[in-house]
Amino acid sequence: MSREKCYNRRDTSLTFVNGDDVLDFLCSDFKSLRAKMSCGHAVTPMSLTHWCRRLLDKGECRFVCGQTGCDVEWPFKEVCKMALLTPEEIKYFEKKMFDNATKNDFRVSISVPLETLRNCPDIVFEDVKGVTGCPSVRACPTCGVLLGHKKNLCKNTVCPRCKKEFCFVCLKLTAECQKLNPSSYYNECSTGVAPRQTSIPVWRRK
Structure with missing residues (x-):
């Protein structure tokens, strides 16, 4: 006991x-x-x-x-x-x-510590081609909320907190990612995979 x-x-x-x-x-x-x-x-x-x-x-x-x-x-x-x-x-x-979060929703907000950003496993996308070495948990580049991706559909996600859409792979806002490589929703980014985040962005509301 x-x-x-x-x-x-x-x-x-x-x-x-x-x-x-x-x-x-x-x-x-x-x-x-x-x-x-x-x-x-x-x-x-x-x-x-x-x-x-x-x-x-x-x-x-x-x-x-x-x-x-x-x-x-x-x-x-x-x-x-x-x-x-x-x-x-x-x-x-x-x-x-993390397991519960990725089972519940396609894109989910999860309250986990910074260590998860550093230690989470890589994601294996089902529909996005040519992408390897992408962490399975990302901090929204605008407000810092942590998000998971359920592997299928395109590589972009909309943050439920700040409502900004960004690329889960390169961490750029979707508009910027697509400007650099048009129609690449299901392909690798022109700038490659953004490295693992070691800090969480602070949301500066305008």
């Missing part, structure tokens, strides 16, 4: 409370102190880990509070910290998030 994870009472970055563990749906009565999430609800590392695993097992790729009436989405970075995820758990969560 795995050892129960508990918060360190000396951790000043946490806000401890005396309230109920709102994610302890099985009444496990975990021993850890209760700490507040960004939504204001109290959890323990174990209850949060179990809840997030349950979401992933249901096919979700986002982490939303399980308290009735609360639809706050927690950043993955917060989940990692508050659930005291081990390196093995983080790796498992990242893989499930």
Whole structure:
């Protein structure tokens, strides 16, 4: 049986409370102190880990509070910290998030850390010819939201956040990509595959 994870009472970055563990749906009565999430609800590392695993097992790729009436989405970075995820758990969560995201939609927004941009596998396009070595997750070059591509149809995608259309391969806006190589929706780009991103663009609204 795995050892129960508990918060360190000396951790000043946490806000401890005396309230109920709102994610302890099985009444496990975990021993850890209760700490507040960004939504204001109290959890323990174990209850949060179990809840997030349950979401992933249901096919979700986002982490939303399980308290009735609360639809706050927690950043993955917060989940990692508050659930005291081990390196093995983080790796498992990242893989499930990506797998779930690519199954749910043709082009999907996914909340995964920067490491995914560096370590995600290459995509093998079904309909785009001549492209190899393209990462399967990209940050929108305009607003920075992370996107996956489900391999089929053309190489361009429309960001659900900023609504800009860009090429998943060269990371240029579609209009610029097509200007350099007209009618290349299903072919390689004139500038080749953009390298893996090592930073996430900041959206500067005009």
